Each structure stands twice: as structure tokens, then as C-alpha cells.
Amino acid sequence: MSDDLSRYMDNELKTMLPNFKWKIVKDSKKKLVELFLTFSVKADESVQVQDMLGKNNKPGNVQLEDVICFYDPAYSHVKPQNYLASFSMDSFAGIDKGYVDAILRKLNYTTKKGEVELNEFLNNDFTDSFTLTWQNKNLENMVDTMKKARRYSEEKLMFDPDGEESFFEKLKKDDTDDGVERI
Numbered sequence: 001m002s003d004d005l006s007r008y009m010d011n012e013l014k015t016m017l018p019n020f021k022w023k024i025v026k027d028s029k030k031k032l033v034e035l036f037l038t039f040s041v042k043a044d045e046s047v048q049v050q051d052m053l054g055k056n057n058k059p060g061n062v063q064l065e066d067v068i069c070f071y072d073p074a075y076s077h078v079k080p081q082n083y084l085a086s087f088s089m090d091s092f093a094g095i096d097k098g099y100v101d102a103i104l105r106k107l108n109y110t111t112k113k114g115e116v117e118l119n120e121f122l123n124n125d126f127t128d129s130f131t132l133t134w135q136n137k138n139l140e141n142m143v144d145t146m147k148k149a150r151r152y153s154e155e156k157l158m159f160d161p162d163g164e165e166s167f168f169e170k171l172k173k174d175d176t177d178d179g180v181e182r183i
Helices: 005-016 097-122 136-148 167-176
Strands: 021-027 032-042 061-071 085-088 156-158
Touching: 005 021, 005 032, 005 097, 005 156, 032 097, 061 097, 085 097, 097 136, 097 156
Parallel strands: 061 085
Antiparallel strands: 021 032, 032 061
16 A cells, blocks of 8 residues: 655654654645755854845844755646755656655755754855755665665655545546436
């Protein structure tokens, strides 16, 4: 039995005790799952950091927010540059559970590293910007390591459109009633 991608990520993140706060948003029409993440670091009261939208941080705290995305390119027109990382999937065939596990582990590592780098940024007067970085090569290495250790699950996680019936499911129901709607 395959599990729903967003529900699986939600459960895994709860048990993983991640380094960040998160929220999962699913768009059934675009066949898209976005994982919004945020973490913050303590900063000197005098430190002022401005985000891309021109909003300043609260005194004593700098918060970083970013998003990763799982999408079906047949339905979604995602611009990868708008995300920390984006992963294409087939919403009908699913995505390997092992691949999602590797992504979540890599995300947790990336945010831990990001906290350290954000603290360094706040203490460096010569750096003018900070961005969280995602390394696809590291993700590929993690997937390879998981496969070699036989800890990579090829079980599929599906995109569940919140109980929406597909066109074919509706046709099957019509066949059971001989194409006649019963009142």
C-alpha cells in the first residue's frame, strides 16, 4: 500500500525532530506539494537585517524562510529558481519513498548548516547578503549511500488529491449503473 506524499512528509518530520519549523501546502489542481520551512537565530539587538521584500527583522532575532517543492511538470509550471530546491515527480506513478527520505535528511542537514552560516553572516561586517544553499550533488551521494546500505525504499509515495475522483473513476461508477443516474 502506498502512502500520500504530503502525509508521509508530515509524519517523518514529526519524528525526525527537525532543526526548523515547517508547514506543508498541497495544491491539488497543480499537483504540487510545497514544504515551507523557517528557522531563526538570536542576534544582537542592534543588528538590522532586511529581507528581499524590504522587511526588517525583529530586534534580537533573525528569521530565515525558504521553500522546497515537489511538482508534476505535466500540471505545474514551476520556476526552480523560486525555491530552495524543487523535485519533479509523476503524480500518478508516485515518487520513491527512499528519495523523499534522502531529501528530508538533506533538508535537516542544510538548515543546521544554514544556522551556523547565518550566525557567521551576522558576525561578519563585510558580507552583504545571505542565502540558504542546497547541494544536489550531496543529495545524489546520500541516495547512493542509502542504496548501497540497502536503506533506500522503492515503495511509491503518491500524490493524493484530497479524495478527488479521477475522470476514469467517475466513468467506472457510470458503468456500474449502466450509464444511468439513479435518483
